[in-house]
Amino acid sequence: MADPRLAALLDRDAIRAALVRLARGEDRRDAALIESAYWPDSTTDFGVFRGTFAEYLAWVVPGAEAITNTQHVLGQSHIELAGDTARVETQVISYHRVDYGGGDEHDTCMGGRYLDRFERRDGDWRIAARTMLYDWSQDWGAAVDWSGGLMGMPFSAPHFAGRAHGDWSERFFRGEA
Template identity: 65%
Template sequence: MDAALEALLDREAIRDCIGRLARGEDRRDPGMISAAYWPDAETDYGVFKGDFATYLAWVVPGADAISNTQHGLGQSVIEIQGDQARVETQVSAYHRIDMGDGDRDICIGGRYLDRLEKRNDAWRIAHRLMLYDWYQDWGQSIDWTQGVMGMAFSAGHYTGRSIGDHSETFFSIAGTR
């Protein structure tokens, strides 16, 4: 295979790994998260540091106080050296958190510093470190029972949740069409 094409395919596989991990964490899906990490991987989020098995048990099912998360990924700088890659990815992570006095919307901005390894033609994370650049408490969360912008929703599936939202149905029927 042409080296330039192989490098392009490797970069896309790395981006796909990081993107699917974000979705897996938002949906608290252990299969998607596990597919992004090597079993011997290590993670360090500052608030959690440990091996992959311990991380998976921590992030799934996640804290009961966090009903929604959304990790918006920005650009990734990818440096590949053989079967290893060092990747910095910008992230804005939204969390709806029950702080004891009602739900609050919190957003954290930072960067993932990932070391990925290619084993058996698959790229996965071997080590992740989170750097925090900013934090914002947006205040009281919206009451979705009232709809949005003064307009009621026509059905209950429009609001997102970490577990059991409409995206699960959306992806489960995607393969049947």
């Protein structure tokens, strides 16, 4: 590409697109989306989990049954390009609904940063190594009971409450809704 500024812009866009695919894949526990963001020989270290990509994928899909819903909100990404590699720091806030059993569900939230080493291979940018840094975590207490709707108003259908497995967005993206 003749203009290096344009090439850098396209590289950064491809890296951000991989980060978004990965977040959606983790939230929906979609192995294909997760695989599209990681190199098969990559490593991951979340502090509570460390391993190869195959081990990570087996850990995150289908995910802990006790975590009934997740949402990863990505913030800014600081991207430093160096040829076919990039070092990327991405701010993240992640929400998890945790079922402690016996109807005791808690909403938890944490904030931190992904430190990713990306590699471009055959024109494709993917994560070669990820480390998670945690900045804060909070248990928000008992989770809301979605069966009653929102703010005292009942939902018109059961699909309005999100979930990790069987989320309505899956039908939406298949063109069925």
